[in-house]
Amino acid sequence: MAKVRDGDPERLGLLYERYKRPLLGFFVGMVRDKELSEDLVQNTFVRILKYKHLFRGDGDFRTWMYHIARNVKNDHFRKNKVAHDKVEFWEDKLGGEASHAVDLQSEEEARMIAVALDKLPDDKKEILLLSKYQEKKYKEIGEILGCSEGTVKVKVFRALQELKVIYKLVEKAM
Amino acid sequence: MEMDKAKIDELVAKYNEGLCDPEELGQVERLVEEGKIQLTDLKELTKLEEHLHRLIEPTPSKQLDSRFYEMLAGQTQRVAPEQFMWSWFSSKAWFPKFSIGVSLLVAGFAGGMLIQKNAGGHEVVKLSGEVAELKEVVMLSMLEKESATDRLKAVSLSSEIEGKSNRVTEALIKTLNSDPSVNVRLAALDALQPYAKASSVREALVRSISQQDSPLVQVALADLMATLQEKSSVTELKKLLKQRSTPKEVKKRIEENIKVLI
Numbered sequence: 122m123a124k125v126r127d128g129d130p131e132r133l134g135l136l137y138e139r140y141k142r143p144l145l146g147f148f149v150g151m152v153r154d155k156e157l158s159e160d161l162v163q164n165t166f167v168r169i170l171k172y173k174h175l176f177r178g179d180g181d182f183r184t185w186m187y188h189i190a191r192n193v194k195n196d197h198f199r200k201n202k203v204a205h206d207k208v209e210f211w212e213d214k215l216g217g218e219a220s221h222a223v224d225l226q227s228e229e230e231a232r233m234i235a236v237a238l239d240k241l242p243d244d245k246k247e248i249l250l251l252s253k254y255q256e257k258k259y260k261e262i263g264e265i266l267g268c269s270e271g272t273v274k275v276k277v278f279r280a281l282q283e284l285k286v287i288y289k290l291v292e293k294a295m
Numbered sequence: 296m297e298m299d300k301a302k303i304d305e306l307v308a309k310y311n312e313g314l315c316d317p318e319e320l321g322q323v324e325r326l327v328e329e330g331k332i333q334l335t336d337l338k339e340l341t342k343l344e345e346h347l348h349r350l351i352e353p354t355p356s357k358q359l360d361s362r363f364y365e366m367l368a369g370q371t372q373r374v375a376p377e378q379f380m381w382s383w384f385s386s387k388a389w390f391p392k393f394s395i396g397v398s399l400l401v402a403g404f405a406g407g408m409l410i411q412k413n414a415g416g417h418e419v420v421k422l423s424g425e426v427a428e429l430k431e432v433v434m435l436s437m438l439e440k441e442s443a444t445d446r447l448k449a450v451s452l453s454s455e456i457e458g459k460s461n462r463v464t465e466a467l468i469k470t471l472n473s474d475p476s477v478n479v480r481l482a483a484l485d486a487l488q489p490y491a492k493a494s495s496v497r498e499a500l501v502r503s504i505s506q507q508d509s510p511l512v513q514v515a516l517a518d519l520m521a522t523l524q525e526k527s528s529v530t531e532l533k534k535l536l537k538q539r540s541t542p543k544e545v546k547k548r549i550e551e552n553i554k555v556l557i
Contacts, residue, residue, distance in 0.1 A: 134364070134367060137367075141360075141363075142352050142354070143352060145352065145353055145355050145359075146352035149352075155353055155356075158353075159355065159356060159359045162363075163366070166363055166366070167366060170367075231349075231350055231351075234343075234347055234350060235350060249344075253348050270330075271327075271330060274327050274330070274334060278324055278334060278337075278340070281334075281337075281344055282320075284343060284347075285339065285340065285343055
């Protein structure tokens with residue numbers, strides 16, 4: 122990223138290739154709409170390029186990228202104060218991909234997790250998605266959210282606690 | 296109140312059994328915050344989190360790649376032919392894969408060389424020479440491929456070769472004159488522009504004018520001649536004007552360029 126900032130924007134292509142998939146996963150997890158999520162991925166990279174001079178270079182690019190991604194997502198929600206689709210349509214929007222699991226014991230389990238995640242409040246969903254895509258680096262997540270590592274752990278704990286409760290309900294219902 | 300390790304372990308065990316009351320849950324939360332209990336100690340949550348982490352990610356569409364590379368091209372675009380280059384990059388979105396491929400190849404080669412030899416200054420210079428040579432070989436062989444896309448990649452690769460050898464510029468000139476694809480010829484012309492300072496390249500470009508049958512390449516060459524102020528091209532350009540097959544619009548553009556040159 123430092124090279125992008127210092128006048129070699131083509132290098133952004135490498136970062137895009139590395140992070141487009143997890144970033145799309147983060148947005149899809151949040152907004153449940155693949156097409157919209159792709160717009161948000163694009164907007165994130167537009168913003169990265171626009172504000173490249175603000176990248177300090179002493180930190181991790183991924184952390185900075187998710188910081189920008191959150192702002193892009195929040196701006197989107199602010200501008201479009203509309204209710205999002207019900208969870209039932211989630212998988213349709215993903216073209217069925219959400220229900221595909223690589224190593225999960227069953228596709229059913231993956232589907233239940235996806236449904237339970239979707240029923241979580243946005244802030245809890247976000248912390249779990251950040252934890253997934255930041256590979257549980259709580260200190261970095263703290264930088265993104267502007268809080269301490271300990272606070273992040275508590276947030277993850279609370280979110281997982283709630284997910285556990287919802288998951289059990291979903292399990293019963295299915 | 297400080298809690299000793301045994302009590303913490305006991306609390307964790309109780310949590311994992313699902314037997315914590317709300318007050319104990321509060322204690323667990325506080326200990327997690329203080330780093331005295333790791334989230335990984337809480338088995339059921341960890342299992343759930345693992346499931347979450349293993350959910351497969353959606354695959355980005357080709358359109359996303361196109362839009363991104365179009366945006367990037369907007370930032371990095373150089374001189375003409377703008378439209379052609381844009382659509383070329385955006386339509387195929389081949390560049391990232393290709394550059395990663397070439398980078399890996401070069402990195403592998405470089406890595407191998409570094410392991411074999413001590414990386415002194417001399418070796419580094421020698422190594423970068425060898426890397427450039429390797430790119431050159433790859434580029435020349437790709438120019439021979441049947442697929443126009445591969446040949447476009449080859450032409451693009453030529454821009455990555457530092458200190459182009461005559462072999463590269465000659466191959467680009469040959470491509471400009473004889474490649475069956477107009478797009479490849481245009482790309483070759485674009486790749487040759489930085490080398491137009493060399494008289495041999497300029498002369499070859501001038502000679503190329505009469506060999507072109509595509510109006511697009513004719514116009515691109517005529518524009519380049521005007522940019523380079525290559526007066527010796529006027530004779531060749533006039534030949535195109537006399538040809539009945541030259542489209543009217545092209546003739547008009549050539550006339551404009553001739554005016555600039557004279």
